[in-house]
Amino acid sequence: MNSTGDGTPRSSTIITRVELHTFAFPIEHRSAHGLHTVNRTRVAVRVFTADGSIGEYVGGNETMISQAKICGRKLVGYSAFERELYFDAMKRDLRKNDKMGISPFDIALWDLAGKRANLSVSQLLGGWRTRLPAYASTWFAGDETALPTPQSFVDFAERCYEMGYRAFKMHGWETGDVAKEAAAIRLLGRTMGGRMALMHDAACHLRTFADALAVGRACDDAGFLWYEDPYSDGGLSAFAHKKLRQLIRTPILLGEHVRGLESVATLLLAEGSDFVRADPDFDLGITGTMKIAHLAEALGLDIELHAPGPAQRACMSAIRNTNFYELSMVGPSGGIFTQPSYTCGYTDHLEKVGPDGCFPVPTGPGLGVTVDWDWIAAHRTELNVYQGKN
Numbered sequence: 001m002n003s004t005g006d007g008t009p010r011s012s013t014i015i016t017r018v019e020l021h022t023f024a025f026p027i028e029h030r031s032a033h034g035l036h037t038v039n040r041t042r043v044a045v046r047v048f049t050a051d052g053s054i055g056e057y058v059g060g061n062e063t064m065i066s067q068a069k070i071c072g073r074k075l076v077g078y079s080a081f082e083r084e085l086y087f088d089a090m091k092r093d094l095r096k097n098d099k100m101g102i103s104p105f106d107i108a109l110w111d112l113a114g115k116r117a118n119l120s121v122s123q124l125l126g127g128w129r130t131r132l133p134a135y136a137s138t139w140f141a142g143d144e145t146a147l148p149t150p151q152s153f154v155d156f157a158e159r160c161y162e163m164g165y166r167a168f169k170m171h172g173w174e175t176g177d178v179a180k181e182a183a184a185i186r187l188l189g190r191t192m193g194g195r196m197a198l199m200h201d202a203a204c205h206l207r208t209f210a211d212a213l214a215v216g217r218a219c220d221d222a223g224f225l226w227y228e229d230p231y232s233d234g235g236l237s238a239f240a241h242k243k244l245r246q247l248i249r250t251p252i253l254l255g256e257h258v259r260g261l262e263s264v265a266t267l268l269l270a271e272g273s274d275f276v277r278a279d280p281d282f283d284l285g286i287t288g289t290m291k292i293a294h295l296a297e298a299l300g301l302d303i304e305l306h307a308p309g310p311a312q313r314a315c316m317s318a319i320r321n322t323n324f325y326e327l328s329m330v331g332p333s334g335g336i337f338t339q340p341s342y343t344c345g346y347t348d349h350l351e352k353v354g355p356d357g358c359f360p361v362p363t364g365p366g367l368g369v370t371v372d373w374d375w376i377a378a379h380r381t382e383l384n385v386y387q388g389k390n
């Protein structure tokens, strides 16, 4: 094909330069025992067409970097509009891996397409939601955190309720403490049930199927909306979770650790989960996430997107079969998941929720955010630039 749909010569939309920036930044977390600082490593990408269009993305994580180097190098030479062709080619090239490295570039291509058309990615996807109901998704519990006891979860849930949140998800004790976990769940159910939708995410830290069953029965007693990644199978075993679903009443949410359309389809058709999970940062971009959303729609199931971010907001605006925006990882000291790399006021800070318990969908062209490239450069640890024939 020699021209794009609007008559633009294909040659002018060719990707001629790709930048992959790796950066690290400190996150401060105040606990009952003082201030902890941990470093987070993320990536930022910029893709350029022959005629000067630019697509941008910031996010991801450290483990995707080696894959992203392959995907960035190979993007040079594609038309910016050939997202599905690129998606398919990278799927094959990364067939021995989890394929997360595709995501930054797919999302940057959606950003570029929106900016070029002067439309938001939400509009390109057919989005109609403008406000996204959010849930406060907590830090893990533990003696050295600001969430050391079951009562501390209730106190924090009350504070979130006052801010406007009408949904709350707890992450429990990473030591796999079944008794504390079950106590916190039952206490939340008694005190917050009926006022907030309540969820539990064990994030695979319970050791055994028996532990998962015991905590699941607490979720049943407390009327929880979902029970996520119960135990140490890694959030992967369709067989075990089908069994668990037969033994408890609380819906299971599995899929945060199951990557991509085909693997999620296999999980769902084996009846391993009630809710469906996807994350545009990890599940092969906006393209991959919308494929999973439509798979869930075809099966009559709801998809709940993982973590906050501009791409999550755009996708959620256009998905009927979804319920909540995940505002993670937060606690009594606040907490912010999204790196402070925007100059446009975009934020996923706990206290920036609206009184309606919602966060807005950006309306500007592309992802609708303005990346602070000076901030990225100041925190950069590595820069890879790809151009010319690869």
Ligand SMILES: [Mg+2]
Pocket: 201, 203, 228, 229, 256
């Ligand atoms: Mg989770």
